[in-house]
Amino acid sequence: MAEPLELYDVTIIGGGPAGMYAAFYSGMRDLKTKLIEAKEELGGRLLIYPEKMIWDVGGFAPVKCEQLIAQLAQQARIFDPTVVFGQQITGLSKQEDGTYVLEAESGEKHWTRTIILALGRGILKMEKLNIEGAERYEVTNLHYTVQELEPFRGKRVIISGGGNSAVDWANELESIAASVTVIHRRDWFGGHEKNVLRMKNSSVQVRTLHAITQLHSDDGETIGKVTVSDLETGVTEVLETDAIIVNHGLKSDFTGITDWGLDMDDWNVFANGKLETNIAGIYAAGDFASYDSKVNLIAGAFSDAVLALNSAKLFIDPEAPRVAYVSSHNDRFKEKNRALGYKDEDDE
Template sequence: MGEQLELFDVTIIGGGPAGMYAAFYSGMRDMKTKLIEAKEDLGGRMLIYPEKMIWDVGGVPPQLCEKLIANLVQQAKTFDPTIVLGEAIIGLEPQEDGTYILVAKSGRRHWTRTIILALGRGILKMAKLEIEGAERYEVTNLHYTVQELEPFRGKHVLISGGGDSAVDWANELVQIAASVTVVHRRDVFGGHERNVKRMKESSAIIRTPYAVTQLQSSDKETIDKVTIRHLETDETEQIDVDAIIVNHGLKADFTGIKEWGLDMDEWNVFVSPRLATNLPGIFAAGDFASFDSKITLIAGAFTDAAVAVNSAKLHIDPVADRMAYVSSHNQRFKEKNKALGVIDEDDE
């Protein structure tokens, strides 16, 4: 190879819930692990909605997403994997011995026996509001994500969009804002049915099928009026606002990974029941993986991660156990339990 690289058993690309749990579970399998994330923080798509309440993770009480991220980061570091942040992987170089060299956009190279692609929806970028001059208000009261709810307390808020995030934000903000108006291009919302019903039964003002067509500012710094247009009748309406939140979806960038020869469509890679891609030694987990029984929940990402890690382990060592022993009987936790003050029955 012409350079001294450290060989890892598994390299996980992507630091969302699937990638973080894979880093933890690969430690349970006693694998030398590296986790590479393109952004400067772990969390993946969850970083978009840190103040959303997460209810659907088994055995975990409802908690803010930012707390769940912190817990997952802590868990991911349990067995001291190598974590590389701010590193976008673009190239793949198969080696004669069956290993791979991963090439980063920075030029840095990573050597690995197996790969787990936990890319989620790729490097996500918010779709911007396509109105000339809109970017000038991004430093004041035009928002593409909601990091904190409190700044919107007592404000007149307009939300443009109809997906999960738009509906969730409406349900949260209607409890503290002076008013919430939701503008969507279609009559049907894309959010979960229960959340859409909750929004429609709340005090939120729903305008469909409308689109935001003009932003007005009396001081040239903040938006104080928004013009919306009915997409069928061309009727227009002006709405006084203190803030506008835009959720027009996400654009995905998979960097150069789409050029690797993977069997995939625009958003997903197709995998076997063992989460194997069409390339030997390369597996997938989380939202990026597509298979018939797919469950697109955070809890589902954890299962994907464990299956992918087990498959990677068996790729390296075909006679290895098919899965790790559960933590209550796994020797990897013996010393860690002692550090927590837990006495193992075998030590009594």
Template sequence: MAEPLELYDVTIIGGGPAGMYAAFYSGMRDLKTKLIEAKEELGGRMLIYPEKMIWDVGGFAPIVCEQLIGQLAKQAQIFDPTLVFGQQITGLERREDGTYVLVSESGEKHWTRTIILALGRGILKMAKLDIEGAERYEISNLHYTVQELEPFRGKRVLISGGGNSAVDWANELEPIAESVVVVHRRDQFGGHEKNIIQMKTSSVEVLTPYALTQLHSGDGRTIEKITISHIDSGEIKQLEVDAVIVNHGLKSDFTGISGWGLDMDDWNVFANGKLETNVPGIFAAGDFVNYTSKVNLIAGAFSDAVLAVNSAKLYMDPEAARMAYVSSHNDKFKEKNRALGVVEE
């Protein structure tokens, strides 16, 4: 006979900023907490751009993304939640008593009273360059993400794409690369307006509306030139390059939860102002959730996490306090302050 599963109050699915902060705040609410992450580390989508400077998180101006991940991961573990890595949750069973059993793709089970979905953009896959033979250059100078800036120092860099990451990479590389050219199919760019203005007023050359159509190599291993084509006129230009970075978006996979009965579209689950989904006991936070007055910032993910945890607490105990005491008045931090040598009056 199999041993009974251990019951948790809250199980958070997703280890990005919303999931990590939810794990911390759940501890503040005295909830037995588990966090399940499909990858082998915390960070979520932030792992895509570890060297990016983050300017819009309260109290940090600025901070390298990798450092922010480390700080959030450390904070998430203050109250010792159970962390589970390498498991993609695909199944959901509701028991007669209203609790849930989550089932991973590999068959592991997790028993919980409530669920907080902090899935970000789901299981993300980079959209690959749709040019025959492009994959042969992935081991040399065709890149789909920028993990480190230094390898691009002094290089002629071409960036294909117009999303937030493409704009950010252009701004980060502009001071160290010999040249940066951004090619985009549309005149409009995604991302924060300030960053777009910075890109367009710097030495970055912006070519729109153009598409990357050919890669040229003398040795068959390294891209030496590229061809771009004007979307409207068909005009062709060739540029010599040392590195090509492609940011054609991300493909998201939410197939694991598609049969759970959640009210959602291709990118988001819908919730009310309390971060309650249409399924009782299931809440959401971060990029994955959409609701009136949604703020799509990391700072907004923290607020989502607080609201979702508070709603989960009240779902289990309607007589509970609406929110946790602030840290300066919260008994849970007195011992931790003493451990840090903080003398309280």
């Protein structure tokens, strides 16, 4: 016989920046908290770019993705939330008392009063290079992400794509690789303007309105050359290479959550200024949330988490304070401050 489910005040789905900060702030609001992450580690989309430098998070200038993940994860666990890995939530059922039961794809169930959807872009899958036989080189020198920069030192690198990541990788590798060439189908780049300008003013060779159309290998294991085609004229050119990095975007999968009756489009759930969705007791935060005045930065994800948790707290207890006290005046931090050797006015 299955054990009875334990009821939580808040269940956060998604372990990226919004989900991790939501877990921390939920503790500040003295709520019984569970965080469920489909992968086996916290970090969300940041896990794709562990060595990328992030400059726009308050108090960090700059910080590597992997370091930011580690510190957010440590902060998320301060109030000992229950953290569940490897479960992709698909099902939702509302109980007679207004609580919810969530069901994972694998069958596990979770009982909760409120839900914070911090799904980011969902279960992300890289768009692969659409050339027959390309997959055989994925174990050697065809890459869809950059985990470390050092393996590319002294190599001739070709980057296919024109989004933020392609531009960032080009800039990061410019001083490490023997050469960097960016091949992009369009004549404009989706990266931040300052980073695009930096790339164009560097030694990086930029070829817009071009695409990789053929891969060549002498040994059948590694790519030695690529054919690049001019999409306007059809003229082709063969370039030698030691490594190819592909950044053609991501495909998103929200699984059964799209069947819950949420007001959403292909990428986002629509929320109001309190991060409330159209279903009572269900809130959104981070990239998954769409609303007027949305700030698409990690800093914005933190703000979303706070607003969503405050709404959840008031849903559970309408008489509760509208927001949590700041940490310098929050009773939940007194013991933790003492453990760090700090005294407050009550200790005098």
